[in-house]
Amino acid sequence: MTLASIDAWLAEIGDGDIEDWANKGLLRRGRKLAEASGADAVETDGERLTTRLDGHRQTLSGPGFDRLDCGCPATATCHHLVALLLLAKTTRMATIDESAAAAGAADPDWLLGDEAPLVRSLGRAHWDRAGRWMRLGLVPELEEGPAGWVAEVTERASERVRMARSAGPEAATCTCGAPRCSHRALVVLELRRRLGLFDPASVENALSREQTESLAAIERWMTQLAAAGLAGLSPAMTDQGRVLATAARQADLPRVGALMAALLDLLEQDRQGRSFADVRGIGGTLAALRLLVGSLEKAVPQVPLLRLTGVNRALYRKVAGLRLIGVAAEHWQGRLGQEGISVHCYAPGEGRWYRLTETRRPLQDQQGQWDPVEVWRHGRWAEGPPLRELPASEVLLRTGWVSAEGRLSGRPGTRLEHRALRDPAAELPVETDFGALRGRFAEVMVEDLMAPPPRLPVVIRIAQAGSRQFDPQTQWWTQPVTDPNGAELTIGILVRNPVSALKRQRMETRAPGSAQGWRLFGTLYRAQAGLALDPIALLTDGAAAWMSLTL
Template sequence: MSVRDDVAALLARYDEDTWVALANRGLLRRARKDLTATDVRVVAEDGTAVEVGVGDVVVRLGLAGPSDATCTCPSPVTCQHVLTAGLWLAAGAGTPQVAASSPADALHDELMALDAATLTAYAGLPGFRWASILLDDADEPPVLTRDGYLTVTFPRRGLTARYLGGGLDALVLDQAVPGVERFRVAVVLAWQRAHGLVLTPPAPRGTRGTGPSEAAVSRTASRERLRATAAAVLRDTVRVGVSHLSPAIHERLVTAAVWAQGVEYHRLALLLRRISDEVELLLVRSARADDLALLDDVAVAHALVAALEATAGREPAALVGRARTAYDPVRRLDLVGLGGRPWRTGSGYHGLTCLFWDAAGSRMLTWTDARPETLAGFDPRARWRQPAPWTGLATPAAATGRAVALTQAQVSPDGRLSGVESTTASVGDVRGADLLASLPVRDVWADLAVRRVTGLLDVVDQNALWAVVRPARALPAQWDPVAQVLRRPLLDEADDVLVLEVPWSRLHAHAIARLEAIGDDLPAGACVVARVQRVRGRLVGEPLSVVVPDRGNDAVDALHFDTDPHPGAGGGSALVADLLAAGTADRPTSPDGSDDDPGVVPGPVSALRAVVEQAAQRGCGGTVPGDVHRRLASAHAAARSIGLSVFVEPDPALDPAELLLRSSYLVQQVERALG
């Protein structure tokens, strides 16, 4: 086939959404009109591209398609003529033969075949590292689809990339982004990781980088300079105004983020990357941009820099942080399986998380397997009885209520077990009484070590929230039709209440039916394994399993998976049957059960937030001297008048930007405490 045939075959796979992503719907509509009103013809062809005449201009289209096309018109972006030429070629006009569209499997193979050397050559070492870190630190993993062509969506950015063939340059992004090459590499890495291939980022070079070289200065000196640089750029975002930041601010933030990673300030690097991403959304006028959310993040990052400055040379590990992908090798772990739970997030991921008790380490550990919902062949409930990640353990279900010894295990600092193939498992029976004796059972709710975040810079250990509780009695289950949650109160001997809650989801339908079917009370001596948190003054637990000591070697009853004693539609539960019949929408959950639900905020605090946001949006660089201090002082005094003494008199000697960031942090801290 000729180059013209290859280009036409690529363009034949473009659908309406892809053409719109290249430009916009109005331009596409005008391009279609040009097909009938303008003379379109092939004027030249060589070994790399075909040239198409559209009226008086000439469009050159190569194997990368319209995203890398050129036009003799003066437009600096993808123009109407490029779309017209592409549509004309896609329709097969003037082309002897257009190849059939490649199947999605062939496109998948093309992305999977790209190696680290190719990606590094395309985006450079910094671009490859940036793309890897973007995926490592993503709060919401990319969502993948395969339907005629391949798409990768980054939920936080609202950015979708489409691959229809033609190599890296042919990846179509539906937004204009700075550094498009690094985003294309991130798309490829995201696709590969979702299908089990993780490319190792190239090692940083000591003689390169945007911050001071580690070969030239000590890490201590480099960190000192970074803190000053980061604090300055964060203040400048408020001085300029978060509603009208410049590309220069964005570049300074990216530079500081890379520098922070280089000096192993992992937590600060993550925050600065997130802030730079938010600034980028503002610069491209994305509908997902939120300047007030940006202000909140800037204030938290500014506080983190101040905390690092105050503890320089002896920075606590919680402030420094660790890379999310870091795992520590452990020669042997003796664990007990306590069950598992399926989950689905609002960002389009679902998975299975299993819980284990490490008696020697007095801690809970978890193993999670997750995939995009759009990736065929993965079912969180079915995963429970599919092969386990470690040799020697048949399935995740086989670990429930059993002693599991892992050899050559890998454990992250936050208690996540890696599914690496080098880990081996041996499984043994353990009787119910012995199992309970090894667990940290709590009979009195006042003794529960419920962790509550006391500061915005606190790190929450999600695994520490798991508890094993033995109630004195249980009250009947109740369904909340407004919150779409099943609640079952558990009482201790002092009649203190811990409420078990299961949010509605088809993945949780089995657990809801089981929790209803237990009856008016739990079996004698039974314990409940649950994630317990204090929510606005009350104890709330998400149940995982029930431990019944007199059941021998099958003491752990996994509520989400074990056989329902009342089989039938909806597991014998009329409630579940009605919810399924009504098509009730799922309430998204998450692997860690996090749920942001703010409490009631007093009026003076809301008023102070309004003052800070107004000044930070407009910018305080050109305000009348003393104006910011005067307004903040008045708002702080109103907050102190209702007993919130943390809002002290602002120091008039401080920079107005510094005052605004400090006030913003205090407002967020009080809102968190009251929530």
């Protein structure tokens, strides 16, 4: 039976499996050694396969890479074992073909049976963690074939799991390199979920101990803040809040961390007496944070937990063949001095917006050596095109990574091609009905009431531009614009730094009145005075590219 199970496993693995277990170099060396040795080098005693290469004995005593053994001095995987696998696949070709034909693509017994053996094989800690991941909504991307499954699991990093149909998790490989891991367990749970053998909702405690402790600490901090009031807020309390915000992000609670950071920003602005910070904003943010923390502690079943926890910036999924239209770039500054460059892109096939961002906080750039404008002029996306060539270009992301929140990554391994577009707005969704646009924004807000108010990327066509107004007390610059049917929308800029001042200056170069042919790209958001569009770039009829308002 052991030899039959070995044959079944050998029939299901290929070069990709061996490379993930070893590496490209060992696969290359092992192939050369196998070719030099010949298929006759493999022997069997009916239970195991053996060979002798370079004076050392190699043995395969069962299905799975962990059943390989070599007598050479290497402390880990060696090219001798790679050679044994390649020789064994060649030597036992006929038997392997028969095993593959007999196995077919039926669901194996190890997958259909009780979960107890799977828990023992994978480890209780990994099994429980994978269950929490699925309760949060993290699902692996699976490709199924006759030999088994290949899965991409993207949590903090993207890992590839290969699982043979006959041998299951005991013979599975994962690019994380660990002998047992939560990535393998997640794949098994997803397979059982598809068969109706596992329900993610059955996971009672979806939050980890670190997440539970982080939420409890933030709850205590909010109680202290409410007791002290704004007048009694001390530097020590704000410092503690910063620590708790960082701890929330590290515990995979990025939405909680982001709301904490936003609240602390508003508290800091109030302390400094800035005109654009007010008590209503502080109260609203504190109320949103209380609601979010309370919902997470109670694990509200009506709301997917991944919406409550948020998506970690490191949570990217691998994509291939994603076609993007580069639209516009912007230089921006945050409330506490953070600064960055964002290039906005649209994916026509998905009907979705993405952005590539590079940013620095003041603490990361204490010497003032990071210049966003220089990054724009000379920076590149991964090893691909210069950033300045991306707007008005078609980009084919052959291999890349994107987040659930629409961020594009520049991590190593990103491969892309680009070419200039004749019409920079040809495939963009241009909004000509501002009333319908308001309705769509309301729908996005209702989709996720736990989320911070959204910023919706849009391209609008303007028929008329009204008179501009500026309130020196609130630093709020506005200009009403109308669509062809007379429906109105407000362009709004909060002028609080040199970048937003430049944006205002460039918007004022366009005289009020007829604006036929204007297309404006920006983000639609809920301001205190109502719905407003924060402008990013402008395109007029006949222009070859969008004009950035900040670069």
